[in-house]
Amino acid sequence: MKITKRAVAALAASVLALSACGSAPEGGGSSAACPGGRVRFGIEPYEDPAKLKPAYQIMATALQARLGCPVELQVVEDYSAEVLAMRNGRLEIAQFGPLGFVFASQRAGAVPLASFADGGGRLTTYTAGIWVPADSPVRTVADLRGRSLALGATGSTSGDALPRYALRQAGVPDRDVRIQYAGGHPEALLALTKGKVDAAEINSQQLATAKAAGQFDPARHRRIWTSAPIPNDPITISDKLDPAFRDRVAKALLGLGAADVAKVGAFLDVHPPGPMVAVTRDTYKPLFDLASTMGLTEKDV
Template identity: 30%
Template sequence: MVKNSRRKNYQSLIFLLVFMLVILSGCGASASSSSSEGGMPEVIRIGIMPSEEGEMNRSQEQLAADITEATGIPAEIFVAEDYNMVIEALRAGKIEIGLIGPFGYIIATERADAKLLVRSESDQQSNTVILVRNDSPYQSVEDLKGKDFLFADPASTSGNLYPRATLMKELGLTNEELDSFFGSVAFSGGHDKSLLALANGNADAIGTSSLMVPMMAESGLVKEEDFRVIAESDPIVGGAPLLYRQDLPEELVTQLRELMLEYDTKNPKFLESVGAARFVEGSDSDFDPIRQVAKDLDMSPEELLSK
């Protein structure tokens, strides 16, 4: 069942503590933060979000293998419970690379001094959609008053930032008023989890990426015809950024960037799993539209994370 947001935030804190303790305690020598001569890390650890879909898990494992081959340094995948854990692990120096959303990028650059390695680019325009089950009676966001709503992740662009902005615009409410409009508001921990919760009747509506339903339908986990869009946002720009710890040697950063810029030919399944066609070189200004949406919500990243 959908839990209230306070309980979910408490659980996320517990998950974060466990995640950090596991890394700090080592999980073996490979989780050490020590570096070899020349400042190169002994292990390249990649923070990434969990997936319900087996093909994506395999493509993540292939990512680690490809990084190992390109750099000569063993690479490992560390699965985080949410974007905030990726950000905190980057800040603590416990991972070297993190894949996160555009809004997460803004938080990570401010909080963890992380740097942009590359960003994803898609041939499809994406945005946020407010979804209900096709057999539900809800025809508009106004019909959701007193119902259970599910966001994906506090640091998610298409799973929190844009859905909030869309709901505020449609309902004429402030961000402070939004949560009390619903019967309950919670975070699922991921877009796939939100969609499965909706499909299973554990939420009345969700905010998620427009690419999520066809992506999960292709894997056979859901059917597209089981869902209905009742509102949608403006297009999302910026792409999913791949970040690196700011103290990594420039030689290693160059090796990683060269690998990722050609990754559409090496591991297209991984790119598909993040709704992208390729990685491209990006700049900090690419994310200015996301900053503007956050500003329009009249809330700092820290306040949005605490929702």
């Protein structure tokens, strides 16, 4: 489904306000102990926001109970909007894609706290991929010269930077490929299945979601390139907040149960889901290195 900016903006404007009620929350805190009396939690629209919102609502409700602060969930317009929102003090916490985190760290002071783990407590990863039809003459990334390639969205780790890095490694300049930004991972996959492009990026998370929904048949397509594993999205907090409060948020996130994050984990191909695990800036060092190698800046997000 093509997500229009108007639709995403409407969802972003419709903030999910989760009020604390009933018995004292597990975190033992109150809205008075929270920045501005609430915590605003930003999410990038890496999938249809109408599908993301119910999954993150479960997670936000559980986080609110542990933290003792009202949690307001916001689906932002795009990658750059989320970085800008945290930099301007309009988000206290946010989930960024790995490459988005690089620039959020540099430009908005985002501090990584936790990410998604499997049932064994291991940090989960995913991969970027480039796919073509099964009968395509394209066998390697170098064969994409002169052909069309659908990418997800500008600033996406698996849907932009890594496929373009693969082109560079294969000696193919961007200008020699007809790159088309589809508007998201689902749209890039759809462009390929509808025969509108010669190739498309499909990351392992989108692949799992599309296969489960019966929207993609791997037997009718062929993967010509796969990236190295990418650590899953970090949930971050602004470094402008009090360190004691940052510690409270970290403890609350790490205290969430598998059931609290299972619906979100399904979008991130986390099977079986486990409690979240702590991450640091060093966890995402390969993405900082990628940004440096590619000469990327926040303008590329």
